[in-house]
Amino acid sequence: MQFLISLHINPAVLDALTDEEKAAIGDGHGRFIQALKQSGELVTTQALVDPSQAAVVTVRNGQPAVTDGPFLEAKEYLGGFYLVDCEDKDRAIELAAQIPDAAIQGLGVEVRQVMFADGPLEA
């Protein structure tokens, strides 16, 4: 079963962290990726640039227009994700709990099962 573990970040919360805390998050993700690779559960993981760099694309009457993003006016934005292939939803939740973001107030970690996939798998 494949699950997307999405990481919802809050730039204000991240900015308020100390350098040590930021480094600890980075290390935590590094260890998490390593463990997932060894267990054969990691499909892929990607992190996105800051939401301020987003472009919102609309097409009206056939005319495309681009404005500076992000689309949602929210405190939290999609920061990245892990795509895992594991035994069941319980295991996916167990994995999500190992992500450092899950222990920080204001950051969100969400688990959802994949319903359809296509395209090459080798990133």
Added chain:
Amino acid sequence: MTGPALEDLMRELTPQVLGTLVRRHGRFEDCEDAVQEAVLAAAVQWPAGGVPENPRGWLTTVASRRLIDQVRGDHARRARESATAVAEVAPENVPDADDTLVLLFLCCHPALTAASQTALTLRAAGGLTTAEIARAFLVPEATMAARISRAKQRIKAAGGSFSLPGSAELQERLGVVLHVLYLIFNEGYTASAGRDLHRPDLAHEAIRLARMVHAQLPGDGEVTGLLALMLLTHARREARTTAAGDLVPLDEQDRMKWDRTMTDEGMELARTSLAALALGPYQLQAAIAATHADAARAEETNWPQVHALYLILERIAPNPMVTLNRAIALAETEGPQAGLALLSALDDDQRMAGHHRLLSVRAGLLEKAGDTAGAYDHYRRAAKATASLAEQRYLESRASRVRPPAAATDELRSR
């Protein structure tokens, strides 16, 4: 011998050769690498030079040499040993006993997760390459390679040995093997079609492995039952989806499209399996599938018999999914209200709360009972809850079929 025939021969011989090597030397992981190299050498040499008189002996000898080289770390000798030199190897005497079954028991070691058991079984006993298994499960090859390698380490750490389990443990361990084959079959059965044309046919592979186990244990009722269940289910393959990939439920399938040869073999095996002293879940599920196969048209289904079989299944292997299926049979014999009453017993089951199967079965029974509003609501909720795209399309089409007039007019008005 050409491509497909050669491939079949290789797939049949791989687990036997691997079994022989592991029996002699232990070292599962090293043996597997050695056998893969021998198979590779054969794939290069046999099409051109012809298949040796004793192909199994040839593979065993070449693999044994590779293994010894590996263990010694004698890379220099390996480099000197050209492909032609390998071709001149004389076959060793290999035992006639088939080690494939022992190999299966090792791959389905209880220390492993089901996902690892499945992967290792397909690799070691099924002879699929890691890349093929990765494609079958839609994960990157590196992910699958790590999973298989971890599985072998786990077996080693758990002290798994290359021998049949003792008689006390045998039935339990055989149960794990059968469950793994069942999971492989289901993965192939539920895979959405056309997504990847090169995706190996896991259902076919599971049947092949089940045949192998059945050949070794012809008297075991559950083994026979599982093979029968797979054949009876696989026989419906052409009928269970439309050309567009939409699901067709059992009662609407064109039964002329069922594979007659496969059905006949499955029915015969199902009959044989019921003669066993103790009845198990696979035998009963095969008997249920055989009852369906016995009806030329859906209306001719012997529902009292299906219900009786589910009742026995529920007693020997209690499971909410079985109760769910029994509710469908009960609705056919005693009416939808009886089925719905049985379903209400499942509402408190933690495993079933919000489960799409419970929602969709209830939707179907509400539809039969004439409660279109309730059916519509449950079809919609089931469609939201399923993780299968094909099933979601099917449930949404059911929902629009029973859409109550009010909902339809609302929609018209909003246009």
